[in-house]
Amino acid sequence: MEQLFMASATIIIGVFGCVAYFFLSNMALDALYPPRGPNAGANISRATAIRPWLFLLPAILLLCVYLVYPFFVSVWLSFHDSSGNRFVGAANYTWLLGDEKFRESMKNNMLWLLVVPAASTFFGLLAAALTDRIRWGNLAKALIFMPMAISFIGASVIWKFIYDYRGEGQREIGLLNAMVESFGGSAQTWLTIPFWNNFFLMIVLIWIQTGFAMVILSAALRGIPEETVEAAILDGASPLQIFFKIKVPQIWGTIAVVWTTITITVLKVFDIVLAMTNGQWGTQVLANLMFDWMFRGNDTGRASAIALVIMLLVTPIMIWNIRNARAEMR
Amino acid sequence: MDNIAGTKSSLVWTVNLAVIALVVLWTIPTFGLLVSSFRDRDQISASGWWNAAVSSEANEIARAGDADTQLQEGDLWVIAGTVLPEGKGEVSRFGTSSRDPTAYAAGETADLGEGVSLTVATDGSYRLTSTTAFEGRSPRIFFTATTPPRLTTENYARVLGAEGLGRAFLNTMTVTIPATVIPILIAAFAAYALAWMEFPGRALLIAGIVGLLVVPLQLALIPLLKLHNQLGIGKEYIGIWLAHSGFGLPLAVYLLRNYMVGLPREIIESARVDGATDFQIFLKIILPLSFPALASFAIFQFLWVWNDLLVATVFLGNNQDQLVMTGVLRELLGSRGGEWEILATSAFVSIFVPLVVFFAMQKYLVRGLLAGSVK
Numbered sequence: 151m152e153q154l155f156m157a158s159a160t161i162i163i164g165v166f167g168c169v170a171y172f173f174l175s176n177m178a179l180d181a182l183y184p185p186r187g188p189n190a191g192a193n194i195s196r197a198t199a200i201r202p203w204l205f206l207l208p209a210i211l212l213l214c215v216y217l218v219y220p221f222f223v224s225v226w227l228s229f230h231d232s233s234g235n236r237f238v239g240a241a242n243y244t245w246l247l248g249d250e251k252f253r254e255s256m257k258n259n260m261l262w263l264l265v266v267p268a269a270s271t272f273f274g275l276l277a278a279a280l281t282d283r284i285r286w287g288n289l290a291k292a293l294i295f296m297p298m299a300i301s302f303i304g305a306s307v308i309w310k311f312i313y314d315y316r317g318e319g320q321r322e323i324g325l326l327n328a329m330v331e332s333f334g335g336s337a338q339t340w341l342t343i344p345f346w347n348n349f350f351l352m353i354v355l356i357w358i359q360t361g362f363a364m365v366i367l368s369a370a371l372r373g374i375p376e377e378t379v380e381a382a383i384l385d386g387a388s389p390l391q392i393f394f395k396i397k398v399p400q401i402w403g404t405i406a407v408v409w410t411t412i413t414i415t416v417l418k419v420f421d422i423v424l425a426m427t428n429g430q431w432g433t434q435v436l437a438n439l440m441f442d443w444m445f446r447g448n449d450t451g452r453a454s455a456i457a458l459v460i461m462l463l464v465t466p467i468m469i470w471n472i473r474n475a476r477a478e479m480r
Numbered sequence: 481m482d483n484i485a486g487t488k489s490s491l492v493w494t495v496n497l498a499v500i501a502l503v504v505l506w507t508i509p510t511f512g513l514l515v516s517s518f519r520d521r522d523q524i525s526a527s528g529w530w531n532a533a534v535s536s537e538a539n540e541i542a543r544a545g546d547a548d549t550q551l552q553e554g555d556l557w558v559i560a561g562t563v564l565p566e567g568k569g570e571v572s573r574f575g576t577s578s579r580d581p582t583a584y585a586a587g588e589t590a591d592l593g594e595g596v597s598l599t600v601a602t603d604g605s606y607r608l609t610s611t612t613a614f615e616g617r618s619p620r621i622f623f624t625a626t627t628p629p630r631l632t633t634e635n636y637a638r639v640l641g642a643e644g645l646g647r648a649f650l651n652t653m654t655v656t657i658p659a660t661v662i663p664i665l666i667a668a669f670a671a672y673a674l675a676w677m678e679f680p681g682r683a684l685l686i687a688g689i690v691g692l693l694v695v696p697l698q699l700a701l702i703p704l705l706k707l708h709n710q711l712g713i714g715k716e717y718i719g720i721w722l723a724h725s726g727f728g729l730p731l732a733v734y735l736l737r738n739y740m741v742g743l744p745r746e747i748i749e750s751a752r753v754d755g756a757t758d759f760q761i762f763l764k765i766i767l768p769l770s771f772p773a774l775a776s777f778a779i780f781q782f783l784w785v786w787n788d789l790l791v792a793t794v795f796l797g798n799n800q801d802q803l804v805m806t807g808v809l810r811e812l813l814g815s816r817g818g819e820w821e822i823l824a825t826s827a828f829v830s831i832f833v834p835l836v837v838f839f840a841m842q843k844y845l846v847r848g849l850l851a852g853s854v855k
Contacts, residue, residue: 157654160721161661168665176759201758202679209670209729210685212663215707216700216726217692223703234706273502280499284492290499292842294506299838300831301787303806307813307827308509311516311820316525323528323820325512357506362849369850389491414694421789421806425813440698441790450702457698468694475690479683 168208175204221461224454232449242455252456255434258348259417259463262435265349267412269356271405274363278371279393281364291368295361302358302421309354310426313340342431351433354422359415363408370404371397410467417463436460510831516824520630524820535626537572539581544598544608544618557610559618564604569627574600581622592619635825643822644800645808645829652786652804652830654717655796659724660781664774666725667732672762674733675740676748686737692730700727701794708795715802720795727791728781735780738851739773740766776848779841783834805830 179200183193231238246252277294281287297305314324315337322328327337341347374397382396398405420437427433429442436456443453515529526538542563550559563571575583576590576598584590586602595611600623608618640646673679674686704723705714713719743766751761767774789806796802803811809826816822838845 154650154654156717157658160658160718164658164662165665168662168669172669172759176757180757198677199679202673202677202682205669205673205677205758205762206685208666209733212666212722212726212729213689213692216704216723217695217730219707220700220703221695223706224699227702277499277502280495280502283495284499287499290503292839293503295842296510296835296838297506298845299783299834300510301789301806301809301834303789303809303813304787304827304831307809307823308513310813311513311824312509314820321527323525325508325528325530328528328530357509360506365846365849369846418696418698420698424789425810437696437698444702445793454702457696457702460696461699464694464696468691471694472687472690476683476687479686 171208172204176201179204224457224461227450227454228458230451232447232451234450238451242451245452246455246459251429251434251439254432255429255436255439258433258435261348262352262355262416262419263413266352266355266359266416267409269352270359270363270412271367271408273356273360274365274408275367275398275405277360277364278368279397282368282371291361291364294364297358298361300358302354302419303425305354305358306422306425309350309357310341313350315339341427341433344432347427347431347433351422351426354426355416355419359412363412366408367401367404370401374400410470414464414467417460436463513824513827516820517635517828518631518633519635519821520632521635521819521821523627523630524824525818526627532631533629535628537624537626539622539624541581542621542623544606544621546618547614547616550614552613555611557613559608559614561606562604563600563606563621563623564625569604569625570602571600571604571623571625572602574598574621574623576619576622578620578622582624635821636829639822639825639829643808643812643826644803645805645826647800648803648805648808649829651802652806655720655724655792655804656782656785658717658721659728659785660778662721663725663728663732663781664778667729667736667777668767668770668774669762670733671736671740672758672766674737676761676766677758689730689733689737693734695730697727697790701790705794715795715797717796717802720791723791723795724781724785724788728777728784731780732777735777735848735851736770736773739770743769772844772847773851775841775844776851779837779845780848782837783845786834 179197183197183200184190185194185197187193227234228242229237229239231241277291281290281294284290300308312325313327314322315327316322316324318337322331322337324337326340331337340350378396378400379392382392387396418437420435420441423429423433423435423438424441429435429438436459440453440456440460443449443456447453512529515532516524519529519532523532540563545559545561547559549561550557552558563574571586573582573585574590575581576592577583584600586600588599590598592598596608596619597610598606598608598619598621600606600621604623604625606621608614640649674682674689708714708716708719708723713722747765747769748761751765756764787806789804789810792804792807793810796804796807798807805826809823809830812823812826
């Protein structure tokens with residue numbers, strides 16, 4: 151309980167501190183350059199030049215300390231040894247190239263990057279197109295969207311239960327094995343089957359991300375001008391033709407946004423792998439490999455090098471996003 | 481026209497069925513977990529959760545009481561007792577050897593030879609009789625018991641108390657609330673400056689924020705942990721509050737700026753003409769009007785911080801005072817891999833609050849998603 155008091159106190163101090171900072175700094179600025187008197191004109195223009203920075207200062211400070219500064223330190227660390235004291239040149243990177251686990255992680259990450267965004271976008275589009283046509287569509291949407299609220303680790307528990315394997319002679323309580331047995335197959339330890347176990351992990355993320363894709367794509371589908379659809383109907387197009395030839399081409403931009411957003415999530419996800427296999431049986435991915443080297447390997451050099459590889463993979467999307475944002479501001 | 485109407489109704493059917501299939505696929509995993517969290521521990525491992533509402537039948541083995549519990553009744557030696565010590569369920573069949581464990585129906589008498597016979601009643605009580613005194617090990621009794629479905633909240637009591645999830649719940653709250661509130665105000669001021677104030681470098685700053693949106697957290701962890709350790713807040717709540725605030729800030733500024741830019745220019749201009757300062761405009765006009773965007777971000781940040789495992793693992797300790805629920809779940813997955821009553825219940829406790837927030841505030845969440853991505 152004591153903690154919660156501390157937390158509430160922090161909120162109060164934080165909020166009041168923020169308000170006080172903004173209020174006092176603005177007052178100080180007005181006192182320094184009063185918008186009246188002999189130099190009113192010059193004072194006002196000086197104050198207007200400074201004021202935005204008063205508004206921005208706390209945000210810029212936090213962003214610099216928590217996101218920009220770490221980037222440079224990570225680069226520096228990646229050229230140093232495990233404790234960050236001795237310069238080792240590119241040794242961490244050459245180690246990466248030869249490391250078996252790193253190669254496995256890269257291969258798996260590529261697999262994730264191909265499958266998860268594609269499958270999530272596909273199911274999202276399917277769900278969006280279908281739920282927009284029925285009366286209980288909103289309820290259906292809410293239910294498909296629900297996994298978004300569940301933590302990756304919670305989702306891992308949920309799915310591990312589905313893949314559960316009891317062993318021969320015992321009754322299977324995992325849904326998947328029970329279904330396989332009822333169709334006459336034999337129960338499997340799904341998470342240890344080489345190569346295919348990657349897909350069983352991906353299903354968890356697809357399950358979570360489909361709702362996100364659905365919500366965005368459904369809004370885009372509704373934004374399509376009705377005239378185009380009506381014209382197609384008059385020309386005798388079938389519902390499938392209308393969907394694939396008229397609607398989908400008009401929302402390519404949104405599909406690209408959904409795809410890239412899920413791509414970023416895929417690159418950063420580690421909880422699922424950590425919880426379900428911890429990278430064993432050929433399921434390692436970069437984010438979990440990095441976590442492994444940080445906590446169990448205690449090697450800041452190698453961990454930083456892996457983090458920078460993730461950053462490198464994100465960079466094209468980052469540039470693309472910035473370009474889009476700038477084009478839009480013009 | 482009949483033809484078109486006909487295809488339409490069959491299409492409506494297909495669409496409805498397809499959506500039902502999707503919804504079932506997407507909800508069944510969570511539903512199974514919910515059901516399991518209310519099931520009796522023995523029943524979870526005896527049958528799948530989809531059998532939760534029907535009686536479960538299991539083949540079991542018990543050993544009759546020791547020879548020294550025998551009583552003499554007339555010229556018979558008797559060992560009596562029950563094969564269902566917890567008194568729940570019914571015995572349907574029993575047997576005396578592993579080769580035929582269901583040889584006799586409950587209530588019948590089995591002859592074991594040498595004057596020994598066994599009766600097992602439906603309620604589980606057995607009676608082993610012999611014409612001579614029993615010696616050595618008693619025979620095993622094979623039986624098929626049907627236990628009625630049993631739903632309980634015991635798992636929740638156990639998980640919240642003994643497994644430490646109650647404490648972890650408090651810890652998660654402690655992390656989440658300040659980490660949600662602090663960035664909002666900071667971001668709101670910055671967003672206002674980026675949306676409505678003219679200054680050199682504004683476009684560059686906005687581009688920078690868009691860039692920072694996708695920076696992987698992994699990059700920030702080691703340097704920040706070092707920094708926090710130097711500052712002496714390495715394993716303190718204040719450290720994780722600051723970290724979550726920093727990580728959430730790009731999205732907050734981006735969302736709020738996009739929203740504020742869309743507010744009608746006339747309102748702001750006329751307030752300026754009336755002599756209002758930027759500070760007053762912000763507090764009295766922009767902030768109240770931006771409520772939907774503030775709510776969207778608050779939900780995002782709340783869900784993200786509540787569900788986070790990575791940042792909590794790095795910036796908080798592993799002790800009882802600081803372990804959050806995702807951390808407990810992770811530990812349970814390691815130490816209690818097969819005990820599904822514990823895992824299912826813990827997972828459900830941890831996802832309960834986000835689910836409530838999700839269903840209550842879905843409108844704002846969707847709005848925020850749309851503002852954050854379709855741009």
